[in-house]
Amino acid sequence: MSQRPMLLKGGRVVDPSQGLDDHVDVLLTEGKVSKIGTALPRPEGTEEVDCAGTVIVPGLIDVHVHLREPGGEHKETIATGARAAAAGGFTAVCAMPNTDPVIDSPATVGFVAAAGREAGSARVYPVGALSIGQKGERLTEIGELVEAGAVAITDDGRPVMDSGLMRLALEYAQAFDIPVADHPEDLGLSRNGVMNEGVVSARLGLAGKPNASEDVHILRDLLVAELTGGHIHIQHVSTRQGIEAIRQAKARGVRVTAEATPHHLLLTDEAVEGYRTDAKMNPPLRSDADRDAVREGFLDGTLDTLATDHAPHHYDEKEQAFDDAPFGIVGLETVVGLILTHLVHTGEMDLSTFVERASVQPARAFRLPGGTLVEGGVADVTVLDLDREWTVDPSLFLSRSRNTPFTGWDLRGGPVRTVVGGRTIWTLAEGSRS
Amino acid sequence: MSEPARPLGKDLVGLEDLSADQIRTILDTAEPFKEISERRIKKVPVLRGQTIVNLFMEPSTRTRISFEFAEKRLSADTVNISSTGSSVQKGETLVDTARNLEAMKIDMVVIRHWASGAARFLAERIPSNVVNAGDGSHEHPTQALLDLLTLRDHLGDLAGRRVCVVGDILHSRVARSNIWGLLKLGAEVGVCGPRTLLPRGIESFGVEVFNRIEEAIEWADALNILRLQLERMKGGFVPSLREYNRVYGVSTARLEKAPRDVLILHPGPMNRGVEIDSDVADGPQSVILKQVTNGVAVRMAVLYLLAGGSPERAEAAKRRGMGG
Numbered sequence: 167m168s169q170r171p172m173l174l175k176g177g178r179v180v181d182p183s184q185g186l187d188d189h190v191d192v193l194l195t196e197g198k199v200s201k202i203g204t205a206l207p208r209p210e211g212t213e214e215v216d217c218a219g220t221v222i223v224p225g226l227i228d229v230h231v232h233l234r235e236p237g238g239e240h241k242e243t244i245a246t247g248a249r250a251a252a253a254g255g256f257t258a259v260c261a262m263p264n265t266d267p268v269i270d271s272p273a274t275v276g277f278v279a280a281a282g283r284e285a286g287s288a289r290v291y292p293v294g295a296l297s298i299g300q301k302g303e304r305l306t307e308i309g310e311l312v313e314a315g316a317v318a319i320t321d322d323g324r325p326v327m328d329s330g331l332m333r334l335a336l337e338y339a340q341a342f343d344i345p346v347a348d349h350p351e352d353l354g355l356s357r358n359g360v361m362n363e364g365v366v367s368a369r370l371g372l373a374g375k376p377n378a379s380e381d382v383h384i385l386r387d388l389l390v391a392e393l394t395g396g397h398i399h400i401q402h403v404s405t406r407q408g409i410e411a412i413r414q415a416k417a418r419g420v421r422v423t424a425e426a427t428p429h430h431l432l433l434t435d436e437a438v439e440g441y442r443t444d445a446k447m448n449p450p451l452r453s454d455a456d457r458d459a460v461r462e463g464f465l466d467g468t469l470d471t472l473a474t475d476h477a478p479h480h481y482d483e484k485e486q487a488f489d490d491a492p493f494g495i496v497g498l499e500t501v502v503g504l505i506l507t508h509l510v511h512t513g514e515m516d517l518s519t520f521v522e523r524a525s526v527q528p529a530r531a532f533r534l535p536g537g538t539l540v541e542g543g544v545a546d547v548t549v550l551d552l553d554r555e556w557t558v559d560p561s562l563f564l565s566r567s568r569n570t571p572f573t574g575w576d577l578r579g580g581p582v583r584t585v586v587g588g589r590t591i592w593t594l595a596e597g598s599r600s
Numbered sequence: 601m602s603e604p605a606r607p608l609g610k611d612l613v614g615l616e617d618l619s620a621d622q623i624r625t626i627l628d629t630a631e632p633f634k635e636i637s638e639r640r641i642k643k644v645p646v647l648r649g650q651t652i653v654n655l656f657m658e659p660s661t662r663t664r665i666s667f668e669f670a671e672k673r674l675s676a677d678t679v680n681i682s683s684t685g686s687s688v689q690k691g692e693t694l695v696d697t698a699r700n701l702e703a704m705k706i707d708m709v710v711i712r713h714w715a716s717g718a719a720r721f722l723a724e725r726i727p728s729n730v731v732n733a734g735d736g737s738h739e740h741p742t743q744a745l746l747d748l749l750t751l752r753d754h755l756g757d758l759a760g761r762r763v764c765v766v767g768d769i770l771h772s773r774v775a776r777s778n779i780w781g782l783l784k785l786g787a788e789v790g791v792c793g794p795r796t797l798l799p800r801g802i803e804s805f806g807v808e809v810f811n812r813i814e815e816a817i818e819w820a821d822a823l824n825i826l827r828l829q830l831e832r833m834k835g836g837f838v839p840s841l842r843e844y845n846r847v848y849g850v851s852t853a854r855l856e857k858a859p860r861d862v863l864i865l866h867p868g869p870m871n872r873g874v875e876i877d878s879d880v881a882d883g884p885q886s887v888i889l890k891q892v893t894n895g896v897a898v899r900m901a902v903l904y905l906l907a908g909g910s911p912e913r914a915e916a917a918k919r920r921g922m923g924g
Contacts (some may be wrong), residue, residue: 368799371737441717487715
């Protein structure tokens with residue numbers, strides 16, 4: 167498919183993958199980054215995009231989203247999820263396999279990949295199930311899943327409780343150079359918990375998941391990764407002890423990458439007050455000390471990857487008693503504004519580190535194209551306006567679901583243009599182009 | 601016509617939300633209502649023409665009947681809905697049930713639900729008054745109010761008095777409501793039970809924690825002994841009922857070692873020989889049946905106040921009722 171070259175002109179380019187933070191132009195041709203610099207050549211038919219006052223970064227990548235298709239199309243589809251991703255500034259997302267049916271065969275992996283291509287928006291990379299049916303019993307045909315397009319394996323939504331199975335996965339997956347992602351939760355300790363175990367749960371009379379339910383599972387994963395030499399990717403870390411364990415494991419050379427979510431960076435279990443089901447997620451929002459530790463870990467790189475755990479649910483499902491409502495919140499369309507407002511503009515995190523966590527490192531962790539604007543790389547680009555002011559209004563989401571605890575938050579900064587393979591798939595002014 | 605005063609607001613969801621004055625208002629308002637139940641004609645016309653729905657999504661005998669008596673003695677029209685044999689069993693959601701009731705133009709809903717937060721959920725979504733008759737492990741405010749009234753009847757002012765709640769605090773809505781109510785009235789509150797049945801962080805409520813029943817008995821002026829749900833044993837929280845009785849059961853032998861007479865309350869239904877021995881339940885320090893009697897008066901007071909009644913007029917209503 168031939169397409170017009172695109173020249174992103176007059177913006178500030180921030181690309182930590184090549185230590186770049188400068189006012190230069192970016193030329194995209196034939197789906198690749200062809201040149202970065204000033205006074206660039208303008209091939210015939212070049213579309214010029216005035217980027218003055220904005221920041222051009224390698225396309226953002228979210229390695230942890232739930233697109234609900236197949237089986238949960240009333241919550242989200244691959245197409246609506248991909249468009250929501252684009253509107254959030256993401257050029258690629260990794261779709262979790264806990265759908266109905268589970269993505270545990272080459273055919274279902276292929277379905278997700280094809281539906282993603284057909285959506286023609288943000289790239290959709292399938293993640294395969296670690297075990298057949300996510301039952302935690304037998305490994306999937308990992309080699310075949312990878313051949314069909316899977317970029318990682320996980321039983322996300324459910325932890326891998328059998329340590330022996332985790333060992334096998336971490337050993338077997340090495341042949342295919344993919345990470346094994348795990349939702350760390352010891353189900354024996356978390357039992358029927360629906361929120362963080364603490365003072366708030368004690369008051370509300372809701373069953374709690376203690377920190378230890380996550381801590382022991384993280385430690386287990388780290389030790390098994392160390393044993394096998396495999397790459398463990400720890401999802402949505404929420405506890406201070408878990409973060410400390412990852413920090414120590416990294417220091418002794420364990421191959422571990424780990425996620426921080428915007429909600430664990432910004433909220434605590436106080437948000438559950440009033441039985442707010444839009445603050446119900448797993449792992450749960452935890453204490454102030456845990457929230458601070460997530461921030462510290464995100465700043466120092468222990469939690470190297472920003473991931474939203476975008477988990478759409480229909481409003482009927484959230485409009486229930488707290489015990490009955492499903493876990494999860496949407497995140498794709500709010501995360502950039504949240505992090506810019508609450509971490510970058512406050513001076514806690516510099517812009518280049520934000521790009522590192524939201525683009526460079528996710529690409530590296532999941533071995534994906536992008537995460538860089540180096541010449542010859544894929545032309546996946548996000549353009550940010552650091553100063554545009556906006557208020558979170560779920561009725562404007564492109565996602566099919568609205569379940570967010572951030573409704574009404576006033577934010578500063580967000581994406582204005584998302585470019586995938588050299589083609590603009592979304593702009594703030596015009597909306598989705600797919 | 602002026603708006604009726606609402607000393608409690610629209611709903612009664614929990615005692616955590618009430619001030620000490622509001623709690624005292626309810627207890628004071630219950631006093632004149634106690635006497636109505638002693639009459640031959642046990643009825644006053646203060647809620648005449650009001651429709652009250654008793655929405656019980658969880659099995660309950662005592663609480664439902666106590667509310668029903670309270671409603672009938674205030675002359676309200678009542679409808680009972682239980683989870684079995686209703687649209688709930690057909691998969692209707694709580695919010696739809698509520699909206700349908702609302703569409704039939706009702707005035708109040710008394711709700712019992714297995715999920716914590718259900719009463720508040722309903723209260724936020726319908727304009728009718730909502731009374732929480734127990735929501736999950738959260739609160740059971742009218743039970744605590746009748747406990748407070750019974751304690752006040754026997755101990756006088758509760759400020760500085762020591763009341764210990766014994767048993768499964770973790771899953772108990774009665775415990776939470778009692779803790780808030782007692783603390784607000786200035787009592788010292790203890791909790792006693794196996795650690796498996798105490799919520800982590802319970803100390804932050806401002807209560808004393810006792811691991812052994814002997815210590816609790818030595819400390820307390822009154823014990824409020826909770827029923828040990830059989831499910832707790834199946835859940836592994838306690839190894840056996842026999843062991844529970846040996847370690848935490850309230851017996852005459854244990855009470856005899858107390859430095860003072862300890863008042864015995866139990867919200868019922870009792871497991872005799874498990875959390876409480878029969879000679880204690882039927883003994884001189886037991887006020888368990890007085891709690892039941894007070895339950896009707898307290899619930900009359902709550903319904904009356906939510907409907908816009910004032911404590912002063914409760915006395916007058918009683919006199920008017922006597923004439924009719």
